[in-house]
């Protein structure tokens with residue numbers, strides 16, 4: 001499958017990207033970055049370093065939005081992703097450079113080139129997608145489907161009572177994307193909080209990793225050390241962490257991991273306590289909005305095995 005990837009790299013973005021690079025079914029044709037966990041510019045640099053780590057082919061990476069469609073960026077999420085976005089793990093400087101193209105033009109050019117084929121996988125706030133749809137409304141028709149990590153329907157939020165970080169990072173952008181008519185699946189906290197990567201999983205992987213994945217697994221060990229600690233302090237996780245971004249990446253290319261329900265949805269863009277909340281309307285005559293597929297149930301064991309399978313020796 002052809003993938004257009006949008007990231008704010010980020011420890012779990014890096015894990016998702018490595019998973020996709022090591023699984024043959026994903027053909028990533030371009031990567032855009034957005035401010036979220038870190039600035040878009042730093043996310044691009046981190047992404048290029050992760051591509052180096054996997055000896056990936058020359059996938060173009062463009063730095064996108066440095067601020068949300070509305071409001072201001074909240075700054076780096078240091079308590080979860082470290083000062084540099086990669087759990088304070090230092091990677092060698094990259095020999096690759098970001099594409100010199102505006103994000104809207106980059107996305108539309110790829111959507112034209114692979115018209116009807118692209119799966120858009122977004123692992124950060126939806127600013128780049130919203131900006132592209134604003135400049136090129138036909139972008140929506142050119143995308144085969146979209147899988148986003150973000151939101152929560154029945155769980156509590158992680159940045160506000162009902163707000164998940166990617167949606168709350170740019171609620172207006174997410175609402176515009178919901179209204180675009182694209183075929184969208186949201187993989188949110190309802191399922192990502194239930195798929196936990198444990199220390200023992202990585203210990204197992206350290207014994208069974210393929211030679212090809214040695215550098216990637218070594219990096220994951222170090223970055224996850226910080227990520228586990230951050231999730232312990234913030235989310236009361238004990239020696240494990242939710243696999244937010246990898247779960248969305250896995251869902252895009254694998255069947256049988258998640259169950260979805262389709263609901264009419266909008267994003268609350270006002271509200272003292274509810275900005276960024278996804279509002280679903282189950283009435284017979286719902287409000288105008290997008291009919292979004294929400295992941296509501298996960299086969300956690302299968303998801304963990306699928307993630308690890310990218311890196312282990314066959």
Ligand SMILES: [Ca+2]
Nearest residue numbers: 010013123124
């Ligand atoms: Ca992310």
